[in-house]
Amino acid sequence: MAHATHSNAALTPRARLRLARLVVDDGWSVARAAERYDVSWRTANKWAARYRDEGPAGMHDRSSAPHRQPNRTPAPVVRKIVHLRWKQRLGPVEIADRLAMASSTVHAVLTRCRINRLTHIDRATGEPIRRYEHPAPGDLIHVDVKKLGRVPDGGGWRYVGRQQGDRNRSATVERTGTPRSTWRDPVIGTCYLHTVIDDHSRVAYVEARDDETKQTATAVLRNAVAWFAARGVTVKRVISDNGACYKSHLWQDTCVELGITAKKTRPYRPQTNGKIERFHRTLAEGWAFKKFYNSESARLAALPGWVHEYNHHRPHSAIGKAAPITRLNNLAGHHS
Incomplete structure (x- = not known):
């Protein structure tokens, strides 16, 4: 399984392996290997230690997520947050007020569940939007x-302003002979x-x-x-x-x-x-x-x-x- 390299990593997995082998297999000092690859002593020592313990497999990035999260929001509370989001389309502040918890925590839960935005929820019913596409052109x-x-002659109000737009509209009505209403703006x-x-x-x-x-x-x-x-x-x-x-x-x-x-x-x-x-x-x-x-x-x-x-x-x-x-x-x- 291929592992992605962190976008800000100074060394690729292949360069890390070469550095580690210089220290472990060829007897280079950590300082010399670090200078050779233009990284800090701490970085060079980390990859050399990984190589000793795990071999080439240890040259890939690891997740920074902790193994245990004792303060993570309990599953029953997460279900309540998701329920309020789906059924009532409430925001983090309103959900937090109902459940007596921090709005930042609610937002984190919504983000983790990928429902922090309502673009994929039908606002009228609260149900997930069901997208469909017929398999071939012409099927539907x-x-x-x-x-x-x-648009009246001379341009509409969006670009010439209300006052000039009304004048343009009136002039167009007079030119085209369209009846003018006695109680509202002339219609073209x-x-x-x-x-x-x-x-x-x-x-x-x-x-x-x-x-x-x-x-x-x-x-x-x-x-x-x-x-x-x-x-x-x-x-x-x-x-x-x-x-x-x-x-x-x-x-x-x-x-x-x-x-x-x-x-x-x-x-x-x-x-x-x-x-x-x-x-x-x-x-x-x-x-x-x-x-x-x-x-x-x-x-x-x-x-x-x-x-x-x-x-x-x-x-x-x-x-x-x-x-x-x-x-x-x-x-x-x-x-x-």
């Missing part, structure tokens, strides 16, 4: 709609991004539309299925939330026509469709609000380039930091 695609307010419309994510590869397909009707949703599905088919992927199942367009008879009939099994997420459980929810966040941060756009058309013009970058060049942490498109390697029999 996720669909959803991301709504974004359109919503961009509906129909997004599709392949569960296995994380390859994304996006269309910007003017609505989220059942006709639009089914048209996007047909386009996405054709787009994936052109890349050697046959879509078998699709999962969506319980939006009106996805509950329609037209959606069901279209899925049947395309030979796709339609599935729905659990009500009020967006985590079931978590891959596409996470993609929406990446889409917003990486494209929609990443830089200044002086109009909605300018932002939409940048969308295809960003999607291409996401699919072909951006490393995805969930698939080993590879680009999603690299997982569409549908060679004959590769995923069978």
Whole structure:
């Protein structure tokens, strides 16, 4: 079994063995051997003594953990800490207050049990997040709609400020002829991004539309299925939330026509469709609000380039930091 060398070690196991043999086998003095390998007398003497007692096997690092820990937190207390963490998602201070112990001790226990962070716990239920990935491209695609307010001519408030942003919005409404409400800010419309994510590869397909009707949703599905088919992927199942367009008879009939099994997420459980929810966040941060756009058309013009970058060049942490498109390697029999 190979042993790792401490990152700050002055000598590798092989150099330690050479030093020890100079002292034990060749009769060098410890001081001379220490000078030869540019280490302290204490270090040279330690490895020479290890070599005498254990031979070459003693040249590897040992764990610094004590053999006995009489003050370690008792197992029943550890179970109570873990229970409060899992079921109530309490932090170290709150758990320590309930159990009348130091918060630093609770934090140490949580760290040792690898639950010091809640990123892998469903905050709604307290249950561990169950991650899944279908084995082949096309086994399941996720669909959803991301709504974004359109960018007014001259730029939105995020980059030009509230005052100028309101003026830009008003001017855009007057130019486009969009009705102005009498009791709220003028509205310039919503961009509906129909997004599709392949569960296995994380390859994304996006269309910007003017609505989220059942006709639009089914048209996007047909386009996405054709787009994936052109890349050697046959879509078998699709999962969506319980939006009106996805509950329609037209959606069901279209899925049947395309030979796709339609599935729905659990009500009020967006985590079931978590891959596409996470993609929406990446889409917003990486494209929609990443830089200044002086109009909605300018932002939409940048969308295809960003999607291409996401699919072909951006490393995805969930698939080993590879680009999603690299997982569409549908060679004959590769995923069978």
